[in-house]
Amino acid sequence: MAGKPKGLRLFRNLNAKVAAVPMVLTTMVVFVGGTLWTVLYSFTNSKLLPRLEFVGIDQYKRLWSNDLWNAAIWNLAFYGVMSLVFTIVMGFVLAVLLDQKIRFEDTFRTIMLYPFALSFIVTGLVWQWILNPEMGIQEVVRRMGFETFTFDPLHNPDTVLYGLLIAGLWQGTGFTMCLMLAGLRGIDEDIWKASRVDGIPKWKTYIFVVIPMMRPVFMTTLVIVAAGIIKLYDLVVAQTSGGPGNASQVPAMYVYRYMFTAQNLGQGFAASTMMLLSVLIVLVPWAYLEFGGKKHG
Amino acid sequence: MKNWKLAAGLLLSVALPSGAYATDLEVTHWWTSGGEAAAVAELAKAFDASGDHWVDGAIAGGGDTARPVMIARITGGDPMGATQFNHGQQALELVQAGLMLDLTDVAEANKWRDVINPISLLDGCTIDGKVYCAPMNIHSPEWLWINNKIYEDLGIPVPANWTEFVASAPQVEAAGKIPLALGRQAWQSNLAFNAIAIGIGGLDLWKKVNVDKDMEAAAGPEMLKVFQASADARKLASKSTVQDWNQATNMVITGDAAGQIMGDWAQGEFAVAGKVAGKDYTCLPGLGLNAYLSTGGDAFYFPKLADPEQEAAQKRLAALLVSPDVQVAFNLKKGSLPIRGDIDMSAANDCMKKGLEILKSGNVVPAGDQVWSPDVQTQLGDMQSQFWSGDMTPEDAQARYVEILKTGL
Missing domain, CATH: 3.40.190.10 (Periplasmic binding protein-like II)
Structure with missing residues (x-):
């Protein structure tokens, strides 16, 4: 390539560009096009079939005055904060433990990562059974002789979110751990040598030296986990179907329910646009921090 | 050898159905519990006996799960031969969009307006004077x-x-x-x-x-x-x-x-x-x-299909569903009330008889799905x-x- 004269920029690396065309088209038409279409139709009164009859922001007004939607937002906020904090803390602690040059590290890593290989649907069903009072943990403990033991988080509106959280953490922590472990392995050996020479205790090195150095890994983990939380749907459907009552409803379930069951596309589109907005709120600052700085700097 | 067998098998699967006179119709519904499945089997039996072939398309999980699948298939250009809906407003927009087959000629030929009781069921199927669905049964939730x-x-x-x-x-x-x-x-x-x-x-x-x-x-x-x-x-x-x-x-x-x-x-x-x-x-x-x-209940809607032979089969199925024998056989199994008052339901049990009496006395109100x-x-x-x-x-x-x-x- 070097010997060739400089042509038009457009024709440089032509093969690569041609190869990228299908994916670019898919992205533009399916993702960007679909998104814009959805946003546009969220301002209409479409029912079962999409119709271009604009009603302004009526759908959004109705959305935000709807108790179910507000309950779903609060449930997600609670689940999200708890899930973020716990996956990152637990993932980091597990990674640090694995990083102590222990024996059978590969085995432990595989065991920890196994749940991540399961889909949310399977995870949800498995935990629905484990937490079911008639055949799960409660029954097992009772058979061991503790007759009055009660553990039934999924059928109580006050505890159902913790039931979801257990399943979500079980599934997701192994993945976070692996990301963190990769980050830890990326820390230069010399840092450790230096801190040992200075006689700094290991835990202090982790907190004051290693964690600040792992900032990019934490940011990436944060974004991956957060985007996953906003999309939360299949776990809830499999585990509780949003119940009892509306105690574990999440926004994605509201979207599905209004688009398809209620035959009210406009309302469903409005709700999904709000979800898109919340994903963007997470993604845009991160993308700016991660990529924006380098490009212009 | 293996390839040859596979090829022959594929060829047969294409050749066989077209060789027979029967027309396949896929029918989607959400009748999956024990009693419901027994009732659907009656419909399939009657349709198969009439010379056509019932392809069962049961969708588990109840109407709230099944309807989105059905609607997606109809609007997405992959319509089935016939599909269950609750009569009322669930399929209204599909009819207005011209996606459903007009059954008015079947209804007139079989005098649906005279036999269907209460007549509000047929009215629920009628949009702008045209009939778009075959009422199947009456279900009362109370x-x-x-x-x-x-x-x-x-x-x-x-x-x-x-x-x-x-x-x-x-x-x-x-x-x-x-x-x-x-x-x-x-x-x-x-x-x-x-x-x-x-x-x-x-x-x-x-x-x-x-x-x-x-x-x-x-x-x-x-x-x-x-x-x-x-x-x-x-x-x-x-x-x-x-x-x-x-x-x-x-x-x-x-x-x-x-x-x-x-x-x-x-x-x-x-x-x-x-x-x-x-x-x-x-x-x-x-x-x-x-x-x-x-008086809510179920009705069958027939999405418009391109093939005239299938359209004829759809109309045959519509007429069959409302016919007296099928009504009796289906509703006895299903535990629902028949949509016509002129048939012999003496085999019905106590509960159904209570329902039939109420129906006869006219103490009926429209269902939530209708209003x-x-x-x-x-x-x-x-x-x-x-x-x-x-x-x-x-x-x-x-x-x-x-x-x-x-x-x-």
Whole structure:
């Protein structure tokens, strides 16, 4: 390539560009096009079939005055904060433990990562059974002789979110751990040598030296986990179907329910646009921090 | 060798169906519980016997799960031969968009207008003077199902109406049973509420709110009584944690729960379990208070297909579904009421006979699906589900109820 004269920029690396065309088209038409279409139709009164009859922001007004939607937002906020904090803390602690040059590290890593290989649907069903009072943990403990033991988080509106959280953490922590472990392995050996020479205790090195150095890994983990939380749907459907009552409803379930069951596309589109907005709120600052700085700097 | 066999097999699979005269029609529905599946088998048998072929497209998970799949297939250009909907407004937009086959000629040839009773069912299928669906059965949700054995064991008479049922609840509870079984899905809460509304509130109130859409009546003190009665009922159901309706019915069948408010389709489950109406279980239409039934039900719609041969088969199926023999066979298995008054239902059991009498006397009201859009029904379901499993006060619930109804005016 070097010997060739400089042509038009457009024709440089032509093969690569041609190869990228299908994916670019898919992205533009399916993702960007679909998104814009959805946003546009969220301002209409479409029912079962999409119709271009604009009603302004009526759908959004109705959305935000709807108790179910507000309950779903609060449930997600609670689940999200708890899930973020716990996956990152637990993932980091597990990674640090694995990083102590222990024996059978590969085995432990595989065991920890196994749940991540399961889909949310399977995870949800498995935990629905484990937490079911008639055949799960409660029954097992009772058979061991503790007759009055009660553990039934999924059928109580006050505890159902913790039931979801257990399943979500079980599934997701192994993945976070692996990301963190990769980050830890990326820390230069010399840092450790230096801190040992200075006689700094290991835990202090982790907190004051290693964690600040792992900032990019934490940011990436944060974004991956957060985007996953906003999309939360299949776990809830499999585990509780949003119940009892509306105690574990999440926004994605509201979207599905209004688009398809209620035959009210406009309302469903409005709700999904709000979800898109919340994903963007997470993604845009991160993308700016991660990529924006380098490009212009 | 293997390849050759495969090729021959593929060729055969193409060649065989076109060799026969029968036309395949895929029929989608959400009849998957034991009693329902037995009833569908009757339809398939009759259609196959007539020379065509019924391809069963059952979608599990209830109507709320199945309808989106059906609608997606119809609007997405992959229509089935025929599909179940509840008659009313569920398929209205599909018809308006011209996606459904006009059955007017079938209806006229078979004199549907003369035989179908109540005629409101055919009206529900008629849009701008054209018939778009074949009504299949009548389902009324306002029934209370009671396990007799629980009361015999307790030594008290089986309740004859909702008031007695509520009064006997403490004794049932003391015996370690759940008084009221209730599946934790939104539509079941909504169904229980509407049954209580007709039972406690009475016909006039129900019509004022749902047919005349009188919002003052909906916000009035009479309606508040209905909400208070529902609040009492939710206490009785607080220990019932199952999801699906047939699981809740099963609790009544096995004697874990004393009663359930559920539509007459519950009867199919009792029949499959070998229980006898009047002896093992009692059914109380209109909760035993007001013997009124709403006439919702199922109907078959036929999406427009390009192939004229298939269209002819669709029309043959439509005529067959309404024909007397099929109506009798299907509804006996399903536990629903037939859509025509001129057939012999002497094989029906006690419960169905009660329903038939009410139907004959004309004590019928339109179903929720006929008077409100799916949008309103969904919102009501969400709200009722929250009300039935939480601690919302009747006053708050009523205020929300009125707000929701107003979105459907």
